Amino acid sequence: MPSAVRQGLLSGQETAADVRPGESRFRVFAEGVLRAVTLATLAFLIWHALRILDERRSARAGGVDIRQSLIEWSTREAPERVHVAFDSIPAPSIRDWIAALPGAGTRVSWEGVSLLPGALTVEPVVDPRHSTRIWVAAPGGSRIVIHDELGLLDSVTARGGGAMFTLPKVQGMVRADIGSAAGTTQAASGLRDSVSVKSVLVLGIVGWETKFVVASLEEHGWNVDAHLAIAPAGALIQGATTPRIDTARYAAVIALDTSAARFADRIIEYVRSGGGLIAAGYAASLPALAPILPAxxxxxxxGPGSFENDTASPRKALALVALRQLRPEALSIEMRGRSTAVAAHRVNSGRVLQVGYLDTWRWRMGGLNDPVKSYTMWWSGMVSSIAYSARTSWPLIPAAEPAPLAALIAALGTPIVLPAEVSRVLNDSRLLPALFALLMTTLLAEWASRRLRGEK
Structure with missing residues (x-):
């Protein structure tokens, strides 16, 4: 005879006799399903835990988080693959750090959709004033701002493939900030060598042209030797009585008329050994110099014109013998309409500039808007462009980054734009809590069902 307590408990739960046969078979089947789900979930959790212990995950980083991510990847973690998204050119130390990761077994990919291509080079000009020329390669339309260690130097909007600056002096490292709506980049470089400035030899007949060419070059600071013919057997000489035309003495030779014919063989040998030649005026069509002329x-x-017709282009007022039949390697430096006025090319290691303008002294005497200065700068610039100079190399500047995007590609490979990462189910942080909840639910449901049937 059961006690009162036993009777109360039995009255609150089902007994085997109270359960119909069909319902009993269904409950047993459901308990079996719950047990199977419980065991499967438990097995999956064990497998998943072992997989996580053995798996090397992939990782991403971008912007200001890159440095901290590198610290984690190099110390606490060792991802199988990392992808880095740059929003600006990284410092060389960061770039080299990322480039070293494959050595530790981590594959690297990167992207930088906002990084602009750009490059910078700084070179000394062969000029007695020791000016500096800065070349910047940048996409057309981008804004270029250049600085040295003392501050802002100049700025310009790039046209074509970039811009060129000629400045009296720069101090230390030169930096170019290149920016547009598409992105930004920053290149840095400095002088890598220095040049020695030698004398210039002017050959011509005594007259206005030779007088003002010599005067303009001397006003700019060039040391000028001149051999100016005044008769078939006589000459006005400044410098060496018999000029020794070689690169040890002269940076450039300027031939202004047919009187240079007597020196043609020496001039050709001089150019082929690295010297520079300007054949201007009637010397531009001198047959004796034809083997080394660009045209x-x-x-x-x-014929000559008026300087008042175009004050912005004074050389349009000068008489011109148009240059034709340029050699394949020659470049047309200056045009008048569809005719070549100035052409240039290389002969071995030497340079030749062929100038078709006649009587350029008219520009200095009759031009507008400070013609003396503009005439002097034009002639001095032509000499600098072809002048020979011995160069002395300087040590490489460690902080220089003349082509930062190119250096980045060389170190890390071609950029790859990856789509936004879609988290896999197995890597979802919500998976483990959900599986644990499922495990407990099925376990408790089976236990409750068995207890209600009177089973242990």
Whole structure:
């Protein structure tokens, strides 16, 4: 005879006799399903835990988080693959750090959609004033701002493939900030060598042209030797009585007329050994110099005009013998309409500039808007462009980054734009709590069902 307590408990739960046969079979089947789900979930959790212990995950970083991520990847973690998204050119130390990760077994990919291509080079100009020329390569339309260690130097909007600056002096490292709506980049470089400035030899007939060419070059600071013919057997000489035309003495030779023919063989040898030549005026069509001239023919002669017609382009007022039949390697430096006025090319290691303008002294005497200065700068600039100079190399500047995007590609490979990472189910942080909840639910449901049937 059961006690009162036993009777109360039995009255609150089902007994085997109270359960119909069909319902009993269904409950047993459901308990079996719950047990199977419980065991499967438990097995999956064990497998998942072992997989996590053995798996090397992938990782991403971008912007200001890159440095901290590198510290984690190099110490606490060792990802199988990392992807870095740059919003600006990284410092060389960061770039080299990332480039070293494959050595530790971590594959690297990167992207930088906002990084602009750009490059900077700084070189000394062969000029008695020791000016500096800065070349910047940048996409057309981008804004270029250059600085040295003392501050802002200049700024310009890039046209074509970039911009060129010629400055009196720069101090230390030069930096170019290149920016547009598409992104930014920053290149840095400095002088890598220095040049020695030698004398210039002017060959011509005594007259206005030789007088003002010599005067302009001397006013700019060039040391000028001159051999100016005044008769078939006589000459006005400044410098060496018999000029020794070689690169040990002269940076450039300027031939202004047919009187240079007597020196043609020495000039050709001088150019082929690295010297520079400007063949201007009637010397531009001198047959004796034809083997080294950029254009092998001359044609139409344009007469002189008025400087008042185009004050912005004073050389349009000068008489011109147009240059024709340029050699394949020659470049047309200056045009008048569809005719070449100035051409240039290399002969071995030397340079030759062929100038078709006649009587350029008219510009200095009759031009507008400070013609003396503009005439002097034009002639001095032409000499600098072809002048020979011995160069002395300086040590490489460690902090220089003349082509930062190119250096980044060379170190890390071609950039790859990856789509936004879609988290896999197995890597979802919500998976483990959900599986644990499922495990407890099925376990408790099976236990409760068995207890309600009177089973242990």
């Amino acid at each position: 092998s023919g001359t044609a139409t002669v344009f």
